[in-house]
Amino acid sequence: MNTGLQLYNTLTRKKELFEPxxxxxxxxxxxxxxxxxxxxxxxxxxxxxxxxxxxxxxxxxxxxxxxxxxxxxxxxxxxxxxxxxxxxxxxxxxxxxxxxxxxxxxxxxxxxxxxxxxxxxxxxxxxxxxxxxxxxxxxxxxxxxxxxxxxxxxxxxxxxxxxxxxxxxxxxxxxxxxxxxxxxxxxxxxxxxxxxxxxxxxxxxxxxxxxxxxxxxxxxxxxxxxxxxxxxxxxxxxxxxxxxxxxxxxxxxxxxxxxxxxxxxxxxxxxxxxNMLTVNGTRMSKSAGNGFLPEQLFSGDHALLEKGFSPMTVKFFMLQAHYRSTLDFSNEALDASEKGFKRLMNALSLLDKLTPAESSDFEIDPIIDNCVKAMNDDFNSPVVIAELFEASRIINTVYDGKGKISAAELDKLKQLMQDFVYDIFGLKDEETSNIALNSVLDMVIDLRQTAKENKDYATSDKIRLGLQSMGIQLKDSKEGTTWNKA
Structure with a gap:
């Protein structure tokens, strides 16, 4: 049982060791x-x-x-x-x-x-x-x-x-x-x-x-x-x-x-x-005309929004600020969170594609310790997110063949991401969790492979470039073709 958790108590206006x-x-x-x-x-x-x-x-x-x-x-x-x-x-x-x-x-x-x-x-x-x-x-x-x-x-x-x-x-x-x-x-x-x-x-x-x-x-x-x-x-x-x-x-x-x-x-x-929400530095309220409902944020159907943002993007955006801090909504901030969330989900999609080595260039325990320390410090989710991006960097480095990771460290890395991204933050990949999308992409990759085998390189390139324009990046290797969000 975790005994190092510190909560900020509004009653005493200070952090206290949590003792139930x-x-x-x-x-x-x-x-x-x-x-x-x-x-x-x-x-x-x-x-x-x-x-x-x-x-x-x-x-x-x-x-x-x-x-x-x-x-x-x-x-x-x-x-x-x-x-x-x-x-x-x-x-x-x-x-x-x-x-x-x-x-x-x-x-x-x-x-x-x-x-x-x-x-x-x-x-x-x-x-x-x-x-x-x-x-x-x-x-x-x-x-x-x-x-x-x-x-x-x-x-x-x-x-x-x-x-x-x-x-x-x-x-x-x-x-x-x-x-x-x-x-x-x-x-x-x-x-x-x-x-x-x-x-x-x-x-x-x-x-x-x-x-x-x-x-x-x-x-x-x-x-x-x-x-x-x-x-x-x-x-x-x-x-x-x-x-x-x-x-x-x-x-x-x-x-x-x-x-x-x-x-x-x-x-x-x-x-x-x-703490409260603000929009472009002004307190959010109906009377100010800057208050919008979650559905409007998802669809982008509001004069202050340039586009819609997915529920997980909005949740990730909220978690990037400490719960006791003012949270300011802006199109720029939401755009940045959208990119960050996609980068995190991209890395997670590559985890099962990593091949362990006999030795490791990376140690995962310090990242796990930092995540636990941050959460024990009055649930400091922004610090945890910074650590998760460091874990994502490791995943991408190993996937690109620029570093190696042992089976033991890879298991720790997988457990870290499962614990903090999915179980504690409650995030989920809104795209790769779509079974229909995965099935369609698998079929398109098979069609491209058939075109390559038939030396129909024009069709092969057309498929690759078409997917790339939709934000899907293909990567060919000896083991076959894999995809991730660009």
Missing amino acids: LNAPHVGMYVCGPTVYSDVHLGNCRTFISFDLIFRYLKYSGYKVRYVRNITDAGHLEGDRDEGDDKFAKRAKLEQLEPMEIVQKYTLGFHDVLRMFNTLPPSIEPTATGHIIEQIEMIKEIMNNGYAYESNGTIYFDVEKYSETYNYTILTNRNLEDMLANTRELGGQNEKRGRLDFALWIKAKPETLMRWASPWGEGFPGWHIECSAMSAKYLGAEFDIHGGGMDLAATHHTNEIAQSEACSHKQPAKYWMHT
């Missing part, structure tokens, strides 16, 4: 999508990052329970309990039942993540499937004196909680400044304090999604769902809680408060947050 509560078992909770609209690229980056973390923890020998929720209830337009319910608003717009909206966008979310070749979580609970657990948690928080009822809505008492606990422990903000800067909002007259937030919201006559509770019909607040579901599946205390950095200031801050007010325990030992 119940080693070798790891509990990890990641805030999933709110399924009232299409998944956006910021979501994708978060889930690709935590897929990497999930995969590496398993590779390191841990038994991981990865819980990622689906928010399908209780999400208002504002973090401070103002505005319309997003599910009801989308349902009215599309003239569907709210749960039809949930099903539609949940399936879309899963489809996108499958294109990125992410692993499914161990458990994927929904907010609507855990109403009872949320009500029971609210009752316990009220019994402990940290929540109150006002006209059928239950509010969390932030100032009362702050007398015992540190409400801003995750962000290190000043509570007095927060109170002074909180603007007046509708419903504030029901609250005792400006920072108080809803645990349970009284249903309006037009509310479509509602449930019975001790306080009347209503629906849960956004924050309580994650506290209830993480406690149910991982316990009052667990190892890792993650999500996008935009969740830290409000959602995760309130999760900590709710959980401590209920169980008197800090829920997660390590808090991890992915």
